Amino acid sequence: xxxxxxxxxxxxxxxxxxxxxxxxxxxxxxxxxxxxxxxxxxxxxxxxxxxxxxxxxxxxxxxxxxxxxxxxxxxxxxxxxxxxxxxxxxxxxxxxxxxxxxxxxxxxxxxxxxxxxxxxxxxxxxxxxxxxxxxxxxxx
Amino acid sequence: xxxxxxxxxxxxxxxxxxxxxxxxxxxxxxxxxxxxxxxxxxxxxxxxxxxxxxxxxxxxxxxxxxxxxxxxxxxxxxxxxxxxxxxxxxxxxxxxxxxxxxxxxxxxxxxxxxxxxxxxxxxxxxxxxxxxxxxxxxxx
DNA sequence: TTAAAAGAAGATATTTTTGTCTTTTAATGA
DNA sequence: TCATTAAAAGACAAAAATATCTTCTTTTAA
Numbered sequence: 001x002x003x004x005x006x007x008x009x010x011x012x013x014x015x016x017x018x019x020x021x022x023x024x025x026x027x028x029x030x031x032x033x034x035x036x037x038x039x040x041x042x043x044x045x046x047x048x049x050x051x052x053x054x055x056x057x058x059x060x061x062x063x064x065x066x067x068x069x070x071x072x073x074x075x076x077x078x079x080x081x082x083x084x085x086x087x088x089x090x091x092x093x094x095x096x097x098x099x100x101x102x103x104x105x106x107x108x109x110x111x112x113x114x115x116x117x118x119x120x121x122x123x124x125x126x127x128x129x130x131x132x133x134x135x136x137x138x139x140x
Numbered sequence: 141x142x143x144x145x146x147x148x149x150x151x152x153x154x155x156x157x158x159x160x161x162x163x164x165x166x167x168x169x170x171x172x173x174x175x176x177x178x179x180x181x182x183x184x185x186x187x188x189x190x191x192x193x194x195x196x197x198x199x200x201x202x203x204x205x206x207x208x209x210x211x212x213x214x215x216x217x218x219x220x221x222x223x224x225x226x227x228x229x230x231x232x233x234x235x236x237x238x239x240x241x242x243x244x245x246x247x248x249x250x251x252x253x254x255x256x257x258x259x260x261x262x263x264x265x266x267x268x269x270x271x272x273x274x275x276x277x278x279x280x
Numbered sequence: 281t282t283a284a285a286a287g288a289a290g291a292t293a294t295t296t297t298t299g300t301c302t303t304t305t306a307a308t309g310a
Numbered sequence: 311t312c313a314t315t316a317a318a319a320g321a322c323a324a325a326a327a328t329a330t331c332t333t334c335t336t337t338t339a340a
Contacts, residue, residue, distance in 0.1 A: 057339095093150055104280070197318080199316065202317045
């Protein structure tokens with residue numbers, strides 16, 4: 001479904017959201033906490049930062065964190081930023097022409113479920129999700 | 141969602157199922173009809189053939205076709221053969237430990253999505269799907 | 281002024297996708 | 311019967327995409 005890049009992005013963002021009241025988290029901390037390749041993670045965070053989806057501060061005691069605005073974004077925003085819209089809209093069978101009028105055999109079913117997931121990802125903010133994650137002690 | 145390999149496999153199998161009453165279809169015909177890389181397709185068909193999901197005959201006038209038994213299989217079988225079970229059961233966030241008891245934040249929603257699709261793929265045979273495809277003139 | 285951090289560019293490695301060539305099998309025509 | 315030929319099967323090579331690592335630069339708090 002999602003690329004590895006995107007999976008790391010989701011996990012990093014949720015981690016930051018959960019620990020947003022603590023000190024800023026550096027790449028080292030994130031990589032260790034998420035058990036992810038440090039430099040790969042750094043690149044992903046740079047991309048998210050460039051698009052205003054996470055906040056960063058340079059210098060000693062710097063690091064990444066989720067600001068007010070960042071917490072109001074959604075995981076859909078993260079996913080669209082990293083993997084692009086095709087994860088949600090591209091044809092599951094890989095057909096270049098596939099639409100409601102001219103559907104592939106899996107169009108209806110596949111879209112029903114993808115759109116269900118997309119809706120969920122879109123109508124809950126990252127901040128709200130972080131609360132759930134903390135309350136229920138979910139994995140990251 | 142599915143690998144390209146798997147997408148070609150699905151399309152090839154449905155094409156064969158639709159044209160199963162005609163002469164056998166060779167790799168050349170399939171590659172042209174599906175607009176797919178010929179040799180890649182050949183390799184995929186070999187794998188499906190080895191697992192008994194498509195039938196083949198060597199030599200002149202040979203080619204691939206869907207026998208009785210093949211038509212009773214499902215697209216789920218094809219997908220499991222090519223991409224393996226993780227497309228349906230692997231964690232969307234890429235966590236090694238992620239289950240009903242110890243879920244990731246997207247576990248419930250993502251699984252609803254995937255299991256719905258899996259159910260659909262499992263409870264309709266390839267032969268039945270081929271009938272739909274023909275009747276409704278769907279893309280392949 | 282120094283050191284800790286992110287930012288940036290690019291190198292390497294791994295995986296996935298695609299292509300080439302040889303071998304095997306089976307039908308067909310001489 | 312037997313040579314020819316059309317097709318799949320199989321081994322391997324190349325290209326493209328994805329993921330990971332290295333190195334250097336810039337920023338900034340202490």
